Amino acid sequence: MGVTIRHFFGPSVTLQYPKERMELPKGARAKLYVNIDDCIGCNLCARACPVNCIDIETVKATDDVDLGKTSTGNPKRFWLTRFNIDMAKCMYCDMCVHPCPTNCIYMVPEYEYSDVDRSNLVFHFSNLTPDMVAEVKEKAEEEAEQKKREREEMKRKKAEARKKKEEEKKKQASTKKNDKSDDDKPSTPGKKDS
Amino acid sequence: MTINMGPQHPSTHGVLRLELDLDGEVIKNTRPNIGYLHRCFEKYAEKMDDYSKVVPYTDRMDYVSAMNQEHGYVIAVERMLELEVPERVEYIRVILAELQRIASHLLGIGTFGLDLGAFTPFLYCFTEREKILDIFERTSGARLLYNYFAIGGLIKDVHPDFKKDTAEFTKTLRPVIKELNDLLSTNQIFIKRTANIGVLPEKVALNYGASGPVLRGSGVEWDLRKNDPYSIYDRFEFDIPTGMGEVGTIGDCWDRYIVRVREMEQSLRIIEQALDSMPDEGDVTEAVPKRIRPKEGELYARTETPRGELGYYIISDKSASPYRVKARAPSFVHLGLLPAISKGALIADMVAIVGSIDIVLGEVDR
Numbered sequence: 001m002g003v004t005i006r007h008f009f010g011p012s013v014t015l016q017y018p019k020e021r022m023e024l025p026k027g028a029r030a031k032l033y034v035n036i037d038d039c040i041g042c043n044l045c046a047r048a049c050p051v052n053c054i055d056i057e058t059v060k061a062t063d064d065v066d067l068g069k070t071s072t073g074n075p076k077r078f079w080l081t082r083f084n085i086d087m088a089k090c091m092y093c094d095m096c097v098h099p100c101p102t103n104c105i106y107m108v109p110e111y112e113y114s115d116v117d118r119s120n121l122v123f124h125f126s127n128l129t130p131d132m133v134a135e136v137k138e139k140a141e142e143e144a145e146q147k148k149r150e151r152e153e154m155k156r157k158k159a160e161a162r163k164k165k166e167e168e169k170k171k172q173a174s175t176k177k178n179d180k181s182d183d184d185k186p187s188t189p190g191k192k193d194s
Numbered sequence: 195m196t197i198n199m200g201p202q203h204p205s206t207h208g209v210l211r212l213e214l215d216l217d218g219e220v221i222k223n224t225r226p227n228i229g230y231l232h233r234c235f236e237k238y239a240e241k242m243d244d245y246s247k248v249v250p251y252t253d254r255m256d257y258v259s260a261m262n263q264e265h266g267y268v269i270a271v272e273r274m275l276e277l278e279v280p281e282r283v284e285y286i287r288v289i290l291a292e293l294q295r296i297a298s299h300l301l302g303i304g305t306f307g308l309d310l311g312a313f314t315p316f317l318y319c320f321t322e323r324e325k326i327l328d329i330f331e332r333t334s335g336a337r338l339l340y341n342y343f344a345i346g347g348l349i350k351d352v353h354p355d356f357k358k359d360t361a362e363f364t365k366t367l368r369p370v371i372k373e374l375n376d377l378l379s380t381n382q383i384f385i386k387r388t389a390n391i392g393v394l395p396e397k398v399a400l401n402y403g404a405s406g407p408v409l410r411g412s413g414v415e416w417d418l419r420k421n422d423p424y425s426i427y428d429r430f431e432f433d434i435p436t437g438m439g440e441v442g443t444i445g446d447c448w449d450r451y452i453v454r455v456r457e458m459e460q461s462l463r464i465i466e467q468a469l470d471s472m473p474d475e476g477d478v479t480e481a482v483p484k485r486i487r488p489k490e491g492e493l494y495a496r497t498e499t500p501r502g503e504l505g506y507y508i509i510s511d512k513s514a515s516p517y518r519v520k521a522r523a524p525s526f527v528h529l530g531l532l533p534a535i536s537k538g539a540l541i542a543d544m545v546a547i548v549g550s551i552d553i554v555l556g557e558v559d560r
Contacts, residue, residue: 025353027335050247093250093341098349107335
């Protein structure tokens, strides 16, 4: 009885939960958050995830736009058209947090996000509107097409140049009429383009 | 008559179903039915495209002692890679593993008492376990499934107050163990319920491949930390407590229980020694390899978890994912000897026997 009465006047050991909350320690695993401004779209977190709950889609930025740099100084080269994290799948293993080069994906101490609908647990972090996504994609496609055309053009030119050289070589070989000369090299090495 | 005990029974520790053939109240035969918690751990391990991605799944095998499960797997892969782990990492791992052993035993003892009607010790145990979980939470960020050990090191350094917190905890636990002994170990009702019940003779235990507290309760001095030292356990001084039949026959439920209580004290000794000699400085992630590609071959590594010998048998085919991972789970083996020791017991004693072998169904079913 004495113990009971003593406890009446001692400090309380319980918390009145919804009104009071325990403070989570630093690095507690609760909810994933992505600072999208710092993301460079390297996909390392998605690859590290054992349950594949991170879904990233990137589009290469065209040459005329500069996406700037992250706060850690890494240049951004991709539009992040999709960055979804399915917290219903997540197993809070923290494995995506550590490989991130810019430390932009981390756990935040927010643990009250249960929902009746599972689709509400897919969190979207991309800050592009659907119109912007479409525009960016179109632009990127156009540029890719153009680059492809340029590459093909280059290839054609190179092939032509090579052909010319070969013909010249043949001509030289036939004029020299020397058997000992090394005429068994049809093309010069190192010129192959991939 | 045949009755079912479980899969949802307040005292079967998880989803275990026991089919009992009865003659009146005496058990003639026991058939454990498992598989309610099967999650394809071994198949998942093969499917992962990286050895390190298996670590969070090992947590989910024995969720009561997740640190020890990780320790076993991590050691196995490190041996395959012939990887040298920094000194500081080894010390932190041993301290965490021993803390986890205490936490697991506290839960095992607490629920064992609860099954037999002793509610107060359960609360005492949980108060202490909570302190360990707080240390773990501050260290790794998680309270139950840590994923804290990485192959070659740890995923991040311990929190700055780790040493202080742990030292403080070791001081507070000793009096509690004493209290627990007064409350439960020497409690006449508890002794009546556990002494001479579920006797597991030494020979049967060895034949069934029992390990851990179950084997030691039968009087066999066998502890992998001493008999086949892994990590840095050969540097520490500690005893192996065994069952001596103080209140009944050697190998009864009480013996298995008291081995756990005494093991907690030994774990405290290890923690104190480790805290004294643990280096303060050092990068815990320096030895973590970027690419994990073990040589072709196979390996079996075993460690002592709170429940017994946990072995990982890994076959590598030189690729980035293991070709096969087989886990030798102690709980599974101990569940197998349930029919042997429950023959002739009463139904009420079955509760004591299941509690005393302290199985975790997550590990049985994997």
